[in-house]
Amino acid sequence: MNLIKLAWKNLRSKPLSMLLNLLLFGLGVGLVVFLLLINFQVSQNFEKNLAGIDLVVGAKGSPMQMILCNMYHIDAPTGNIPVKDTRAFFNPKHPVVKEAIPLSLGDSYKAYRIVGTDTTFLDLYDAKVAKGRIWRQDYEVVIGSLVADRAHLHLGDQFYSSHGLVDDGINIHDHGQKFRVVGILEPNQTVTDQLILCNTPTIWAVHDHEEHDHEEGEHGEGHDAEHDDHDHAGHDHDHDHADAVIEDAAAKPFNLLDHPEEAITSILVKFRNRGVQALNFPRAINEQTDLMAAQPSWQINRVRDMMGSGTDMLRLLAAAIIFVSAISLFISLFSSLRGRKYELAILRVMGGSRKTLFALIIIEGLILAVLGYLLGILLGHLGVGILGGELEASYKYRFTPWLWLKEEYLILLVLLILSFIASLIPAIKASRTPISETLSEG
Amino acid sequence: MITTNNLTYQYKGGAVMRFPNIEIAQGAHSLILGTSGTGKTTLLHLLSGMLSPQAGSIEIQDQDISKLSEASLDAFRGKNIGIVFQVPHFLSALTVAENLEIAQKLSKHPINIQRIEEVLTKLNLGSKLNAYPHQLSQGEKQRVSIARAIINKPAVIFADEPTSALDDKNCFEVTKLLKQTASENNATLVIVTHDNRLKEEFDKKIILEEA
Known part of the structure; x- marks a missing residue:
């Protein structure tokens, strides 16, 4: 029984709240990954088919x-x-x-x-x-x-x-x-x-x-x-x-x-x-x-610019969803503190320090981020797999979901940083739980 | 061994509370009695390092805990002190056994499942190993909190009104268990209470009076 296990069990004890957070993260990340995969393959398609034609x-x-x-x-x-x-x-x-x-x-x-x-x-x-x-x-x-x-x-x-x-x-x-x-x-x-x-x-x-x-x-x-x-x-x-x-x-x-x-x-x-x-x-x-x-290169740049404004909108939407996910994470962690101030105080009584409480909340946030990320990766790739067929019908180009872009690591990094920031205030508040005061309330 | 000297504490905006000097021998069982408002809980929190006194010293196991930093106090408490509260609180997401595991973990003791099973069996909770706190009766919860207090074989066990919510039968049972487990672990037992039913059970009594 370590902090990570405890954090996980805490999250699992509130499945609905966890589900909401995971869905939000998953949706945001999924949309970004979907766009990245499609965009990459369309670009690759454009590049490869330039074929040195002047x-x-x-x-x-x-x-x-x-x-x-x-x-x-x-x-x-x-x-x-x-x-x-x-x-x-x-x-x-x-x-x-x-x-x-x-x-x-x-x-x-x-x-x-x-x-x-x-x-x-x-x-x-x-x-x-x-x-x-x-x-x-x-x-x-x-x-x-x-x-x-x-x-x-x-x-x-x-x-x-x-x-x-x-x-x-x-x-x-x-x-x-x-x-x-x-x-x-x-x-x-x-x-x-x-x-x-x-x-x-x-x-x-x-x-x-x-x-x-x-x-x-x-x-x-x-x-x-x-x-x-x-x-x-x-x-x-x-x-x-x-x-x-x-x-x-x-x-x-x-x-x-x-x-x-x-x-x-x-x-x-x-x-x-x-x-x-x-x-x-x-x-x-x-x-x-x-x-x-x-000249193909000129025209293709024009096409990209035009497509770009469309994908920019979707990207903005994805960024908004991810931002809302972070806020949702903040709210659910923050509001969970009131309900478990005794648990937090008890952790201190058992020998845990302020750092322990701080770490516990941060870990909960990070676990949600990582799981949400995995869900998002799954959704994004699945989306390409499913919608790729539709896209193939109109572009005659085979879109594959079996592709890993290095930007996907970057998303994880961004998500970890974001959820760390979102968990920061709840974690600080948790670490300041006054044990004596809390426990003498009975 | 617990010794206090000229202990005072003052809540924000409150009157200064002065506590009588206390000396409790290692392994002794004693009662701190007082009506409400006499600072019983405050004293217990001071003794267990959950509060720091404005003045005076508290020595437990030859360590003046009033001089320790907050983090050191947390570590000291985890290692040397077991506490039973009036209303037992647990980590609700964890089973009974896991609640004891985390107590071992946080006090930097190795996880020892055998010890957990042993303690729970002694407290007649052998079947509740995998139960969640919300599945336990009031009496069972109090026994689990005793189990948690002694799981790390602490030098001192503090109990804050452990019996006031219990009926006579459970009251004496819990008291008996506390004394028995304290003896088995050679721990000093200090019960803070206003429950007069316990008076007869203890030889050493410290009476707090209103300031």
Whole structure:
């Protein structure tokens, strides 16, 4: 029987008061932890998906919308841009552009976006194929791990896409050709987890059946081959890499610029360096061409600022709840003193000192803080676990509750300090219990 | 051994209380008698170090406790003095046994469950080990408070009106237990009371008179 045990038993003898204090602390801490976890993961999502992209080029419209659409895949495209206008970006001798990756959007499967691009897109996000292989032909797709999980797609599965980026169940392209899953990516916590990737001509093919036919002459062989080739490609799974290279080399490699009359949605651009030329490059594009250029880092900071004001309010609320918890702790400790002045005096009679009484009350406060903290941690993580599903539905980003942030230690520290301060006055009052006076009252 | 010399105490705004010099031999059983207002409880609180006198000395076990600091007094009291109050107070969140444990702990004695069981059994409370204070009858509470007073084998046991709330049967039983346990532990027993039923039970009596 030591002071900590005594403090615990004292608390337990008033379960309702303890429950109230725990709930208040738990609620406040839970809210803070929830916000921290979500905020951290959203930031991490933003950071990781920046992927060294210096510029996004697309149709004129809202730059933020373009960034959200083409980098985070959560907004609609601003429109399309003709391939012929993009020639400069794919010039390997361009003084500013080191790398340009074309994106074509417009279709989805079960609300997971199908993105037509080239294989450099995978390198951008450091995405690795876990099962199967990279696409080689039209209508072959490589899917992100989240898509595989949630849309229940496996290697070799075939599906029709729906037109548009939301799954409304109506605009399904149920004629023409099916997409076929040839590869599944390793999860890497970037946007590739949630995408269905294929080559650019596939997107064109889905949308321009007629044009597609008359185009065939131009980028023909590949297309033709692919139409009849499905079974054959099926066997390809087990072929080793050398075969693939030979086969690819045999086909005429696809070159975007061979199709000036087609359109794409955007280009992700990496700069050679961040010199003055690069600095002026976006403005030059915006002023002198029909294209729009936007810098992801700027736009993301704007998004964060906007989100920030929302989370600031919640943070304020959480801080208010924690503050009220501290006051509640103070009140319940303080008001408990009157009821147990005899007990406090008795502790002195038995040899306890003023320090003993002081420590007892402080320990009671700290126990409540620690338990409230644990409850809060549980609630916060549980909240992310439960609401994470809802958030995933709208952001296609997997929020995990299995994450420990160092800020969570900080919360404990803050809570301990706060409850120490809240317990201070009751503890001092307890330590001043006049034993003789109290006990002669009978 | 308890010796006091020219002991005076004054409550704020009250008259100065002068107490007769007392000398009680180690192991003796004595009674301090007086009607209310004669400062019985004040004297007991002075003797047990719960109050400090304005003047005079109190020697217990060759230690002048009037010279001790408050913290030293707490420690001294825990180690050497057991007190039984008129109305027994316990730590309500703890069981009977735990109340005795904390008494051992606070006086820096090792926790000794065997001793606790032994004392409680002697006081016929063997079955109340795990009972909570609110589950006890008045007589049982008084016996538990005796158990608590002697758990650390103190040199002195003070009892403040231990019998005034009890009926005759319980009164004599408690007195008997106090004397018996004090003897067994070779403790000096000092009972402060106005309960005349006890007069016949004790040879040594100190009578306080109104100032």
